[in-house]
Amino acid sequence: MTDERPQRRPQHDRPKKRDVNGWIVLDKGVGMTSTHAVAAVKRALSAKKAGHAGTLDPLASGILPIALGEATKTVPFIMDGRKSYVFTVAWGAETNTDDSEGEIVERTDRVPDASEIEALLPRFVGQIQQVPPRFSAIKIQGERAYDLARDGEVVELQARTVEIDRLSLVHHDGDRSILEADCGKGTYVRAIARDLGRAIGCLGHIAALRRTRVGPFTEEDAVVVNDLATEAAALRPVETALSELPSINVSRDMAGRLMRGQSIILRGREAPLSGKIYATCGGVLVAVGDIERGELVPHRVFNLGA
Structure with a gap:
């Protein structure tokens, strides 16, 4: 009888890990977790050490800055930077995750028009109080809120101050609207969609989300994993994170x-x-x-x- 078990790759055949220092501005695709994105970049460049500067949900696409080597020491400066998003709000339903991946918890037949949306946007600009989504990475007595929520526990998060520099309506068509936002650290775009829907009285949740800027990094800097054949074309200097x-x-x-x-x-x-x-x-x-x-x-x- 033939042993058909897969053969283990010899240690000497595995790519040797290297000291790679700098930033990769990854354009993360929908469906990929931030952790998997870091692993993919690390593997593509055979880098010894890597980490990301700000989680991007699997549902979301766009800018995910990944620090390699010595750049990991500058991650806090990117985490504190301003961020920009373009997102689609689906009106008429609220979900338990505040996005389309969650279960619908309430519905309404009400659909807003563009003027109603634009009239309420100023309420969400500046320093505002925002309750984070129940499915978020915020810790409650040492446990992540999303872990507690998945276990069926009632998660009550306290409102906190966040800063939104700009919130504008780009396009409106029936039960969907596309908006853009520039905001500071700790702002949840999912919460903006939820609270805007409640304020209008039509309910809402995120149907699509793309991050277009994180600190000094923009879409013009971004590369996809498959383009990382060599770090020379994509690797940004460590001090890019300190540009301000x-x-x-x-x-x-x-x-x-x-x-x-x-x-x-x-x-x-x-x-x-x-x-x-x-x-x-x-x-x-x-x-x-x-x-x-x-x-x-x-x-x-x-x-x-x-």
Whole structure:
């Protein structure tokens, strides 16, 4: 009898993992989880270390910034960045997930017209109070809200302050509307659709969602997994995540001190007086930190060959 079990791939035949440092701006497709997207990029580039900057639901497509190697140290700066979305709201029903993947919990025959929608949009611009969806990654006593909701538990999330810079109606046709939003950290577009539907009195949920910008990364920067034959064409520098911070060039001796976690004294008229800053040496990122009493105190140091 022949043994037809698949043969294990010899260890020496497996691609060797490499030190890859930088950002890949992935255009994630619908149906792929953020975790699977990271794994696909990591595998395509044979990278040792990778992580994403902000989960994108499987239902959603668009910009998913993926940090490789030393870039993972700059993820918080991207997470705090502004985001842009284009999304479709289906009117007439509310679901338990606030999108089309959930179960319908309430219906109505009411359908809004464009003027009703536009009249209420200003209510959702600026700093507003928003209750996150029950199916979200927010933790309740150490448990993810979506895990509790899937187990049938009643999930009660508290409203929190979020900031929406722009919310506009792009197209309206019967029971569907396409909108665009620019917003800050922690904003749930699914909650915008839900709350807008309730405010109009017609109910609503997300039917399609695409993220078009995250911090400095836009659709013009994005690539799909199949185009990652080589990182040279797609890999963005680590310091791209720090584009909104001032920078300063330091000497090799100063770079050495920063790399050891030691502060350096900044002199000269152009030296910042306060705030966050990043330092480079010979065009290579060395550290990011805070200015305190005329010194740069490093909080993150980078091993990029400075």
